[in-house]
Amino acid sequence: MPRLPDDDSDDDLDILDEGRRRASRILHGFIDFAFQGNVLEIAFGLIIASMFTALVTSFVSDIMLPPLSVLLPLNKNLDEKFAVLRPGPHRPAEGGYNTMKQAQDDGAVVMAYGFFLNRLLNFMGVGFSLYGLAALYQYLSHDPIIKHNVKCRYCRKWINEKALRCVNCGSWQDGREDRVIPIGAVEGTPDGSQTGSQERSQEDIL
Structure with missing residues (x-):
């Protein structure tokens, strides 16, 4: 008596083929999405922007502000200036807290205005630097990117x-x-x- 074909094995092969096709479609879709021109340009732009921001921030915090702290009567770096709103239980009797970390470790409530001013100067430095680069590019290429x-x-x-x-x-x-x-x-x-x-x-x- 002839043997009937195994329907279960055919169904398993169809399921495997369908799974491979879906996996291949997902893989090719991801490659088309990840490596298309616009995505790569945006990625390179974000990387360069992040490096440029870190460079300008370091220039403002590490190069410009220390001489400014010496010229002005700040007696410490600008980002270490703070005001104690409520002292902690172990506040030194003379001189108070030397650093903001010391005050925070003691449980004091502080207003870190120096840290805010440092961030504000960094923001202004990045903004003016970007504007200067855009103006220089517009002058050299005659491409009106500043609207x-x-x-x-x-x-x-x-x-x-x-x-x-x-x-x-x-x-x-x-x-x-x-x-x-x-x-x-x-x-x-x-x-x-x-x-x-x-x-x-x-x-x-x-």
Whole structure:
């Protein structure tokens, strides 16, 4: 008697083939997503931006602020300046806390204004450095990457200074919205007055 085909083995092979196809589709989709041009450009940009931020932060904190702390009567680095709002139980009787870590370890409530000023100076340093690089790139490449904005004269929303029409209200920025065309200006002259031939034709009709 002939042997019947094993349906279970065929089903197992179909399941394995379907699993391999799905795994291959997921793998190729991930490769297409991870290595496409835009993603790589964004990744390189983020890496360079992170390194640039760390460089500017180190320049401000380690190079600029120490001489400033010497010139000004700070007697310590700017990021170590703090105010004790409530002392801890073991506050030194003379001189107080020497460092902010000492005060925090003692359980004191401190306001670390020096740390905030340090972060603020770092932020300003990074911002001005980026603006300087953008201005230098724009000067050398003539590519206007710095966009200057003005307020629309009608809706008072910010638009590009070179825009011909407002993207918000659709009004023209060259002043044509303020020019009122008199009645009859289409049939006559732009100021609404009629030409001599039109005046003579009206006299003939009368």
